[in-house]
Amino acid sequence: MNYGELRLRIRPFLMLLAIPAIMCACHSASENINDVEEQITTLISKMTLKEKIAMIHANSSFTSAGVERLGIPELVTSDGPHGVRPEHGRDWVLDSAANDAGTYLPTGNLLAATWNPEIGYAFGAVLGSEAKERGKDVILGPGINVMRSPLCGRNFEYLSEDPFLISRMAIGYIRGVQDQDVSACVKHYAANNEEVDRNAVDVLMSERALREIYLPGFKAAVTEADVNTVMGSYNKFRGQYATHNDYLVNKILKGEWKFRGVLMSDWGAVHNTIEAVKNGTDLEMGTDLSMLPKPDYNKFFMADSLLGLVSKGVVPETLIDEKVRRILRIMFKTKMLGKNKREAGSRNTPEHQATALKIAEEGIVLLKNEGEVLPLKRAAIKTVAVIGENANRENAMGGGSSQVRAKYEITPLQGIKKLLGGGVSVSYSRGYKIVKNQQADATLISEAVAAAKKADVAILVVGWTHGYDYAVWDDNAYDAEGVDKPNLDMPFGQNELIKAVLAANPNTVVVLSGGGPIDVRQWVNKAPAILEMWYAGMEGGNALAKILFGEVNPSGKLPMTFPQKLEDSPAHKFGDFPGVNNVARYKDDIYVGYRYFDTYKVTPQFAFGHGLSYTSFKYSDVKTRKEKDSVVVHLKIKNTGKVNGAEVVQLYVKQEKSAEKRPEKELKAFKKVYLATGESRDIELRLGKDAFQYFSEKNHRWLAEPGMFDLLIGSSSRDIRQRTSISYLEN
C-alpha cells in the first residue's frame, strides 16, 4: 500500500472524526449560562421539597425521577464503558426480548494502547450516539482507575498505569460522548484499585501519590474535558467513604477543581444520609439487592429519611437545592431541557462498526517478533492451525456491569477464516477448557499438537477470560467486576499447551487475550512471535487477522508494564495488596508501574510503552525551544522500513538531581505519527510547567525544583532513541 492508498484508507475514518467536531461547534452555540442558571432558579422555586428529594435518588435500577408537571424528564443512565448495556427493565431483570444489541467497542486497555486521543474521541462519539438512540442521558464511563496491580479484576475496563496517558485518552473519550449531547460519567472517584473488598477497603496513601498518580485523570476530566458527571467509588479513603468524602468531593472535586456537574454514587455506595448530603453526593444510585425483587427506592439514604431531616430543619433545604441545580444544569447542557433539542442518535451503523475495527487495529500490540515470523506470508501458507478456546469465544457479555449485547462479534477464528477465504485450510482445536479449576487436558493438548504439526503455521489464542459461562457475575472469573485475579499464572493448563505446540511447530504465533499482564516466563523465550489483543470488541477477530497477515501494520503500545512475575509489581513487592483487615496502605507510593520498574531497576517482561511494528523508525534532530510557559521539543521521525506504519513518539522527563524523591522518568508528552515508507516528518511536542513539577507535601502545592532535566524521547519507556537536557528554573 502506498501513501496515497494509506490516506484513502484512513479518510473515511477522519471524516468520522470530523462529524462530531462540527457538532462540537453547534454545541458551544447552546444557551447562555446566565439564562440557564436563571431558568434553573425558576424551576427550583416551583418545586416541592418532595419533588426535589425524588430527583436526587434512584427510582429504578438506572433512572432518577423528573418532575412531570414542570416538564423535567427522568435522568436515564446506562453502563458503559465500552458499549451501551442491555436493558434491565426498571428493577434489574435483564430484558432478553429488548431490542438492545449494539456496537461492542474494544475495552479500556485496548483503547489506551492506541495512544491516540482522536481514537478516544471517535470511541466516545460512537458510545454517545448509541446511548442517545437508546434513550440514555448518561453513559457510565470512562473507567479510569489507575492500574496499580495487574491483579485488579476491572483493569480490563480501565486505561493505564500512567496518569498522563489516562488523562489524554479520557479527555478524548469524554468530549466524544458529550459532543453527542449525552453526559459522560468518569468513574470511580477515587482510589478504587482493587475489587475483592471494594465495598469495605479503606485506602491510605500519601498526599503525593494521590496528587501525582491517582487524581490527575479525574482532574483532567473535570478541568479540561468539562465532564458532566463523576461517579463516587465504593471504597473508603482515609477513613471515610469516597462517595461522601469531604476531602475528595467537597475540597478537591468541587472546591479546587470547581466541578459544576453531578457527583453520583456508585450503585449502593452511599452509607450515611447526613454525610452524603453534606459531603457533596448529589445523586444516590443503586439497588440494595436485599430489597429485590421489589426494591423500595424510598428507603434510600437520600430519600424519605432525608425528607424527614429537611422537614425537621436538621438539613437545610438549600443543600438539596444545590444538588437539584447540578442535575438540572447537566440536563440543560445535554439538551434534555431548554430551547435546543437533541439530534437523533444512531446505532449499529457501518460507521460505528468501522470505528470499532479501526480502534482494534490501532490498539493490538506486537510484543515480540523474532526472525520476522510476522506478518504471515499468505501466499506461502496452505494450512493454519488455530488453537485455544479463546479463539472461539465471545466476550461482549462478560465482566459485570460493562457487559454489552453485541450486534455481532467476530472471534479470532472467524476473523482468520474470513480473511483467508476458501484457499487455505484452517483447523481449530480447543486446546484447553475454560472451566473452573481446570488443569491441562492431555487429550485436548495432543489434538492441538497433531493439528500444529500438520500446519504451516499455528496460531495460539490464550490468556484470561471474563468468566466461565457468560455470567454477569462469576466469582471465579479473572477479568470481572467484584473479583481480583489470585495470581498471574496462566489458568486452565495453558502453559502446558503452549509449550507442547511450540515444540511441535516452531512457526507458532501466540496471541494473548484479556485484561493485561499474565506470567509468560515458561515459554516466552521459545515463542518467536507474541501479540496482545486484549478484549478487542466486535471487530476484534477481523483486526487480529489483518495484523497477522500484514494487511494492517500494528501500532499499539502497552499502556501498562508487563512484569516478569507478580512479586516484581510494586503493589506486591511493597506488600499490601489487597490490604490487611480491609485497610490498604499504598506503600508503593508514587512508584506505580514503570515509575517503580525504572527507578528500582527491575527488568520488566515487556516495558510500558512497548509495541513493535512491521517497519522501522529513525529518530533524529532533536531541538528544544523555550516559550513563555512551555518547552517545545522538535524532532524528525522517518519511516525507514518497507511498509507504511505509525509510531508513538514518547517523551519522558527526568530530573537529573533533586532534593525531593522523583521517579527515574515520567511520561509528559506523546504523539502518534503515521508515515508512509521513506516518509519523514518534523514533529513538535510541548511540555507545560506541570511537566517539571512534583506535588510538594510541605507546601501543599505543585512545585518544580530548579535544575537540569533530561528529555528522553523514544519508542517505549525502555527504548530511548534521543535525549537532550535543559535547565529549568521557573516555578
Ligand code: BGC
Ligand atoms: C459498578 C459501576 C457501574 C454500576 C451500574 C457498579 O457495580 O461499580 O461501574 O456503573 O454498577 O451498573
